[in-house]
Amino acid sequence: MKKQVLAAAIVFLLVAAAAYGAFFVAPTERTMGPIQRIFYLHVSSAWTGLCAFFICFVANVLYVFRRQPQWDWLSISAAEVGLVFTTVVLVSGPIWAHPVWGIWWTWDARLTSTFILWLLYACFLLLRTLVEEPDRRALFSALFGIFAFLDVPLVFGSIRWWRTQHPQPVVMGGSGSGLDPTMWKVLFFSWFAMLALMALLMRARYVMEAARGELEMVRHEAEAV
Amino acid sequence: MSLFSSTTALLGKELRTEFRSRELLTTTVVFILMVIVLFSFTFDPTYNESRRFGPGLLWLAFLFAASLMLQPCFLREQNNDTLSALRLSVSDPFAIFLAKLVANTLFLLFTELLMLPIFAILYNVPVLRVLGQLILVFFLGSLGVSIAGTALSAISAQARMRELLLPLLLLPLLTPVLVASTQVTVGLLDASPFLEWKGVGFLVIFDVVFLTALWLFGEYLLEE
Numbered sequence: 001m002k003k004q005v006l007a008a009a010i011v012f013l014l015v016a017a018a019a020y021g022a023f024f025v026a027p028t029e030r031t032m033g034p035i036q037r038i039f040y041l042h043v044s045s046a047w048t049g050l051c052a053f054f055i056c057f058v059a060n061v062l063y064v065f066r067r068q069p070q071w072d073w074l075s076i077s078a079a080e081v082g083l084v085f086t087t088v089v090l091v092s093g094p095i096w097a098h099p100v101w102g103i104w105w106t107w108d109a110r111l112t113s114t115f116i117l118w119l120l121y122a123c124f125l126l127l128r129t130l131v132e133e134p135d136r137r138a139l140f141s142a143l144f145g146i147f148a149f150l151d152v153p154l155v156f157g158s159i160r161w162w163r164t165q166h167p168q169p170v171v172m173g174g175s176g177s178g179l180d181p182t183m184w185k186v187l188f189f190s191w192f193a194m195l196a197l198m199a200l201l202m203r204a205r206y207v208m209e210a211a212r213g214e215l216e217m218v219r220h221e222a223e224a225v
Numbered sequence: 226m227s228l229f230s231s232t233t234a235l236l237g238k239e240l241r242t243e244f245r246s247r248e249l250l251t252t253t254v255v256f257i258l259m260v261i262v263l264f265s266f267t268f269d270p271t272y273n274e275s276r277r278f279g280p281g282l283l284w285l286a287f288l289f290a291a292s293l294m295l296q297p298c299f300l301r302e303q304n305n306d307t308l309s310a311l312r313l314s315v316s317d318p319f320a321i322f323l324a325k326l327v328a329n330t331l332f333l334l335f336t337e338l339l340m341l342p343i344f345a346i347l348y349n350v351p352v353l354r355v356l357g358q359l360i361l362v363f364f365l366g367s368l369g370v371s372i373a374g375t376a377l378s379a380i381s382a383q384a385r386m387r388e389l390l391l392p393l394l395l396l397p398l399l400t401p402v403l404v405a406s407t408q409v410t411v412g413l414l415d416a417s418p419f420l421e422w423k424g425v426g427f428l429v430i431f432d433v434v435f436l437t438a439l440w441l442f443g444e445y446l447l448e449e
Binding site (some may be wrong): 062068116119120123126127130131132138139140143144146147148151155157158159161162166 | 340373376377380383384385386390393394397398400401404405408423424427431434435436442444445448
């Protein structure tokens with residue numbers, strides 16, 4: 001318990017430091033002005049969300065081959081936390097886009113595929129609520145998780161190729177794009193803070209799910225007796 | 226029994242079952258027809274507008290129809306308690322999927338080709354000059370829909386609210402198919418038609434990726 005409180009305190013400080021960095025350390029962007037500072041929350045959440053979904057995918061594959069309930073618990077924790085971070089991305093995006101692009105939303109590759117990603121994992125969690133039997137629920141959701149993750153690059157590719165109303169990617173984009181070195185540092189620090197937050201949330205959710213799983217097993221055994 | 230012979234045997238069974246009742250085909254045809262008619266009220270179906278919106282609405286109708294049509298695919302086995310027998314009858318469970326997805330592709334393709342002339346007449350879009358290419362796109366698109374749909378119907382058959390669950394799982398997964406097939410169809414129905422090879426290649430990639438995934442993980446979908 002003490003350890004968890006300490007970990008939570010550290011994560012809180014990290015996130016606070018990242019917010020300080022975004023507001024006071026990073027230079028103001030030339031054309032967009034202060035609103036651009038939402039970038040540090042937006043991009044770091046997006047990367048963290050993707051990391052969480054990748055963890056979910058790995059846990060799904062491991063569950064299918066090993067059948068240990070731990071992987072199932074990890075996959076649901078990762079999917080839920082990933083969905084939360086993706087929600088942050090989908091909410092902070094329009095807040096940033098409206099003053100800069102003049103519109104809340106555009107059906108461009110990144111926005112649309114993030115939205116589809118969100119939908120896919122929402123369905124992943126929904127599927128889990130609709131299958132009663134624990135082993136079957138774990139197996140089916142693992143398999144759907146694998147299909148969903150395989151689908152993500154295809155969704156992105158299809159939308160990127162045919163719906164090309166595209167803002168120039170800033171990070172890893174073509175020539176002429178790029179970030180100020182201080183902006184990079186703040187961005188990476190924000191990402192680190194978000195990853196720590198992800199780990200904290202995922203661990204808490206995992207402990208909860210493990211307790212639930214064990215309770216379910218005990219109940220099952222008691223019914224059999 | 227080899228994969229090929231068990232697949233053909235099972236495919237024969239799927240086709241026979243359907244052609245005895247023809248329930249699936251008739252309801253799907255009527256459903257697509259209804260969607261095509263209802264869609265005409267949502268925009269002004271002039272010559273130019275139809276070319277712009279027609280392909281999208283056609284594919285959306287196909288996708289919705291497929292998500293309903295694929296419903297009984299495994300549910301029927303479940304309700305008749307034939308899934309275990311089916312599994313015991315073949316050495317490779319992939320044959321079950323292969324037979325079902327080929328049958329579903331054929332059913333879908335059949336209804337799509339039946340609907341094409343009606344769509345062409347109602348929306349005043351010439352299709353005859355690009356018929357071959359259209360069939361190619363319809364085939365690749367339907368194959369993608371059937372691969373993903375057959376896999377997911379094995380999942381949804383064993384869940385609660387299955388009628389709602391299958392479209393929910395299937396439709397977001399099929400986004401790439403919808404985008405690519407619509408784009409290729411838009412090109413084919415253009416005033417000066419052209420076949421977008423990029424889109425055709427993309428559909429092939431989708432089909433191969435999901436067929437491989439089904440081949441690798443399909444057997445787990447059929448576990449008791």
